[in-house]
Amino acid sequence: MGETGILSREVYENCDGEEEAVFYEDVDLLQKHGINVADIKKLKAAGICTVKGLQMTTRKKLCAIKGLTDQKVDKLKEACTKVTEVGFMSALEVCDKRKCVFRIGTGSSELDQLMGGGIESMAITEVFGEFRTGKTQLSHTLCITAQIPTESYSGGKVVFLDTENTFRPNRLTAIAERFNLDQTAVLENVLYARCYTSDHQCELLDLVAAKFQEEGGIYKLLIVDSVMALFRVDYSGRGELAERQQKLAQFMSRIQKISEEYNVAVFITNQMTSDPGAALSFQADPKKPIGGNIIAHASTTRISLRKGRGEVRIAKIYDSPDMPESEASFAISEGGIIDAKD
Numbered sequence: 249m250g251e252t253g254i255l256s257r258e259v260y261e262n263c264d265g266e267e268e269a270v271f272y273e274d275v276d277l278l279q280k281h282g283i284n285v286a287d288i289k290k291l292k293a294a295g296i297c298t299v300k301g302l303q304m305t306t307r308k309k310l311c312a313i314k315g316l317t318d319q320k321v322d323k324l325k326e327a328c329t330k331v332t333e334v335g336f337m338s339a340l341e342v343c344d345k346r347k348c349v350f351r352i353g354t355g356s357s358e359l360d361q362l363m364g365g366g367i368e369s370m371a372i373t374e375v376f377g378e379f380r381t382g383k384t385q386l387s388h389t390l391c392i393t394a395q396i397p398t399e400s401y402s403g404g405k406v407v408f409l410d411t412e413n414t415f416r417p418n419r420l421t422a423i424a425e426r427f428n429l430d431q432t433a434v435l436e437n438v439l440y441a442r443c444y445t446s447d448h449q450c451e452l453l454d455l456v457a458a459k460f461q462e463e464g465g466i467y468k469l470l471i472v473d474s475v476m477a478l479f480r481v482d483y484s485g486r487g488e489l490a491e492r493q494q495k496l497a498q499f500m501s502r503i504q505k506i507s508e509e510y511n512v513a514v515f516i517t518n519q520m521t522s523d524p525g526a527a528l529s530f531q532a533d534p535k536k537p538i539g540g541n542i543i544a545h546a547s548t549t550r551i552s553l554r555k556g557r558g559e560v561r562i563a564k565i566y567d568s569p570d571m572p573e574s575e576a577s578f579a580i581s582e583g584g585i586i587d588a589k590d
């Protein structure tokens with residue numbers, strides 16, 4: 249561990265000094281089961297870098313990869329089963345598997361508590377809210393807190409996909425200062441890409457997967473700020489809605505798989521729109537997140553943000569598989585997200 253407290257070495261270590269086990273099996277392993285290097289290269293070029301990733305890819309998608317015939321796909325699928333078993337496991341085994349799930353703090357202990365300890369790995373956490381509710385500030389804070397090891401978390405690097413040109417490195421250095429971290433090291437640990445179209449946003453996931461595989465176990469967080477902005481621009485009107493939702497579903501499915509494949513936390517921000525149906529049902533807040541059922545089903549935990557007094561913001565669990573619908577407040581400061589009472 250460096251003087252600053254963040255991990256700057258190539259090999260990340262657990263707090264007890266043990267080297268962290270790489271979570272996945274490389275597709276290169278398939279060579280031992282009769283798959284040639286050229287075909288493995290083709291998989292990697294398509295962003296399929298792990299055996300689990302291969303299991304998660306449909307036969308149809310594999311056949312669409314240039315140079316992969318039906319027979320080759322059969323052989324690949326067969327080789328996969330020799331490396332890892334697919335099928336049922338007991339709930340006890342699931343419990344054991346989930347022990348490697350970690351949580352990344354948000355900078356506010358109240359917000360962490362609301363989310364059961366922070367942003368969870370192997371899952372997608374979505375925050376949505378109107379403008380100025382702190383979605384981007386929370387994204388920036390997570391870029392730093394993700395690098396800070398705790399008793400149960402080793403700390404790691406971050407990938408930031410920016411669709412709205414709102415990423416500001418000077419915010420990262422200001423937040424790093426709050427945590428007494430080396431500013432240059434902190435910036436080095438965040439890999440940034442500016443997305444210009446929704447196609448570009450989707451294509452970048454191949455590079456993200458390749459990076460996660462290349463530096464196994466080092467990346468801990470993928471941020472997409474904001475997930476819908478480009479889809480909203482690139483597809484307009486009802487006529488293009490079906491196509492938009494199909495592309496969006498592919499994007500969401502891919503980031504969901506990446507989170508499980510590499511044991512990383514995925515954090516996405518989303519915008520809101522007025523809900524014409526809500527006025528009729530007398531809802532208190534006639535606004536809803538955009539992206540419809542696709543985002544709703546793919547996100548594991550959904551958190552709504554709204555403005556409170558001054559710098560205070562209120563977060564509410566909107567949907568979660570294991571947390572009650574409760575609220576917490578936090579504040580936005582020069583040092584990022586903090587507790588509202590600070």
Ligand SMILES: Nc1ncnc2c1ncn2[C@@H]1O[C@H](COP(=O)(O)OP(=O)(O)OP(=O)(O)O)[C@@H](O)[C@H]1O
Pocket residue numbers: 377378379380381382383384385386414580581582583
């Ligand atoms: N350095 C800072 N110190 C304190 N507050 C800040 C700082 N920088 C930004 N803010 C506050 O953060 C809020 C904006 O938050 P943020 O950019 O995260 O909003 P957002 O939810 O992402 O909005 P949008 O949808 O417009 O992108 C503003 O109220 C702004 O005053």
